[in-house]
Amino acid sequence: MHPPKVEYDYIIIGAGSAGCILAERLSASGEFSVLLLEAGGKDNHPWFKLPMGYGKLYYNPRYNWMYYTTPQAQLENRKLYVPRGKVRGGSGAINAMIYVRGAARDFDDWAAATGDTSWSYDSVLPYFKKLENHWNPDSNWHGHEGKIHISSLRSGMHPVCEHFLAACRELDYPENTDFNGAQLEGFGVYDVNIENGIRDSSSRAYLQPALNRKNLTVKTGLRVEQILFDAHKRACAVRLHQHQPALYSAKREIILSAGAIDSPKLLELSGIGQGERLQSLGLPVIQHLPQVGERLQDHLCASYYYKTKVPTLNESFNSLIGQARMGLQYLLTRSGPLALSVNQTGGFFKSDPKLSAPNMQLYFNPLSYTIPKDGKVAIKTDPYPGVLLAFATCRPTSRGNVHATSTDLHAQPAIDPNYLSTTQDQQEVIAGSRLMRKLVQSAALQAVITAETIPGTQVQSDTEMLAFFRANAGSIYHLCGSCAMGKTAADSVVDSQLRVHGVHGLRVVDASIFPNVTSGNTNAAVMMVAERAANLILN
Known part of the structure; x- marks a missing residue:
């Protein structure tokens, strides 16, 4: 039948x-x-x-x-979560x-x-604009009648993020008010696809x-x-x-x-x-x-953790009163920390001024946390005020693959991104680590940071930085390229x-x-x- x-x-x-x-x-x-x-x-x-x-x-x-x-x-034989x-x-x-x-x-x-040439940036830009309903009505770089609402995190950003922005200014990095505008390079506040807190x-x-x-x-x-x-x-x-x-x-x-x-x-x-x-x-x-299944790519990221002497979101997430306050604010006004992304500021940087394009993406988060594997809580914040600074290389050169392992539809495929398999990717990891340390040594961030908790200041040499990355890096879940x-x-x-x-x-x-x-x-x-x-x- x-x-x-x-x-x-x-x-x-x-x-x-x-x-x-x-x-x-x-x-x-x-x-x-x-x-x-x-x-x-x-x-x-x-x-x-x-x-x-x-x-x-x-x-x-x-x-x-x-x-x-x-x-x-290249990552201590760890299996990374996808x-x-x-x-x-x-x-x-x-x-x-x-x-x-x-x-x-x-x-x-x-x-x-x-x-x-119909895949060039000039050719695909109209399709980006077509999907956008952008927060800035005066920007010619964006669409304003599309279905995806794009908002800025600027208005709801946590105050501690201002210290990151000040650090970038102090070190003379270019400021960028729109990462999707005239250029990618620079530091600033991220845009998100959120509409009125949803x-x-x-x-x-x-x-x-x-x-x-x-x-x-x-x-x-x-x-x-x-x-x-x-x-x-x-x-x-x-x-x-x-x-x-x-x-x-x-x-x-x-x-x-x-x-x-x-x-x-x-x-x-x-x-x-x-x-x-x-x-x-x-x-x-x-x-x-x-x-089929070849040329798999992804962005690989590592985070550095810091204690601060000023309040961050850790206190709100760690107390029942703070959680209740955030929940009430969201229910009444669709605003507050629950209405935002945790990745609020960051940007795209050159680890070497001689480079033709930015090769590092940074994220500065106004809280320091881990995500427990039992799934019982959303995030486990550190029991003290803290922030984290993370980086990923923009265009890693490592390529991997993903393949079926069985005729059984329910069998997980073998996913091998082959992370950090090129010398260039390894060198960029060291450069990214140096860039983060340079930012943290700025007066603007030193004014609020009391200690680097992970990896800690004992990690100093290129070899130590690369070893830390190998032991701690994870995917940012940007897998692509497997049916290129x-x-x-x-x-x-x-x-x-x-x-x-x-x-x-x-x-x-x-x-x-x-x-x-x-x-x-x-x-x-x-x-x-x-x-x-x-x-x-x-x-």
């Missing part, structure tokens, strides 16, 4: 940051029937609305795939909401990698207003087992495993938006990938495509139109298509890619 088969014009696999935008745009005219499939559940819990609620979702298996890397040879959104809205529903496009050269490099994910901004459309069907809690192909290698249907197996067929296209981990995995389970690898798993080879765009099937997975090489009717639209990681937080770029992809598909 064959499973029931239902037909749509477009099937989108994954309701993440990209998939939600695609579903809204492809269904907007009413002309096409669209099916959006999400393996996770609905994002209707209050934690998804509350900006600081992401701490509660960090180790929550109901809403988070909670992946781990393979042991990382949270991924298992919910409508994807990782954009559980991230820290920092809105950074990246550097112009990031996208110019995409254009060079694909041989297609997280503005692509699920909230794009998908939820479209849910009542008759031509849009959204199904949650359903995991695609395989993409099916006809005799002409056209992607024609998806097979789901549930209580009753089901087939959904696509008249026009299937769009894979499952993210940098699950998109390459599903391609392999569907017979698209390196032929010998597929055969070793007992999978049929529909299309030999050796770059490029010119040919030998060097990439999709072409510049995001079509999978060698087959028909199948595109990939998510962070996996990045030819290189962008110079900052990746969610804005993912949403831009989705806007551009919708335009490509409809045209």
Whole structure:
């Protein structure tokens, strides 16, 4: 007995940051029937609305795939945590909401990698503007009629952050009032995708207003087992495993938006990938495509912790009165610490003035904390006033891979970012550590800092700094590149139109298509890619 088969014009696999935008745009005219499939559940819990609620979702298996890397040879063989959104809205529903496009050269490099100038920064800028409803109505760099509300953390920023900004001024770094404006370089206050104290994910901004459309069907809690192909290698249907197996067929296209981990995995389970690898798993080879799952990139970050002599957010989070006060402020006015991101100030710096572009991203947080692995509390703040300063290199050169390990859909893929595997990345880590120490030695920060608690001032030499980083660095969860765009099937997975090489009717639209990681937080770029992809598909 064959499973029931239902037909749509477009099937989108994954309701993440990209998939939600695609579903809204492809269904907007009413002309096409669209099916959006999400393996996770609905994002209707209050934690998804509350900006600081992401701490509660960090180790929550109901809403988070909670992946781990393979042991990382350059990081003391540690397995690093890789949270991924298992919910409508994807990782954009559980991230820290920092809105950074990246550097112009990031996208110019995409254009060079694909041989297609329509991916240059000047060409993708209109798509960034299209998605934005920006807080500054006078800025020509931004859109003001888009669906994603972009706000500044300036008005709600904790006072201790002013000492970080003063330190940067003292050291003559350039000040930047808009990291998404004329240039990326400089220090300042981050923008976030928050509207009136509520997280503005692509699920909230794009998908939820479209849910009542008759031509849009959204199904949650359903995991695609395989993409099916006809005799002409056209992607024609998806097979789901549930209580009753089901087939959904696509008249026009299937769009894979499952993210940098699950998109390459599903391609392999569907017979698209390196032929010998597929055969070793007992999978049929529909299309030999050796770059599937290769070229994985990510940003790697380490934090330095400090005690302060002035109040920070630690006191508020550590006391019942403080928690009650924050909760009441949020309920009454949608403002206060709970309405913000924890990453409030920072910026993009050159570790050497001779560099042509900033190579370091810094975050200054007005609290010092760890995230316990039991998931019972959102964050565990230090029992004294404190701050943390963190850095990541903008364009690491290490490349890794992610691959299916079994024909079992539920088996976790092997995720190997191959962190810190190049000499350049190791040298930049030392340079980033020196930059942080330079900032902390400024008079502005020395006026409020009493001690460096981690790693401590005994760590001084390049060797000691690199060793600290190896032992303590973690992902900032910007995984990308595992189904990269490029010119040919030998060097990439999709072409510049995001079509999978060698087959028909199948595109990939998510962070996996990045030819290189962008110079900052990746969610804005993912949403831009989705806007551009919708335009490509409809045209």
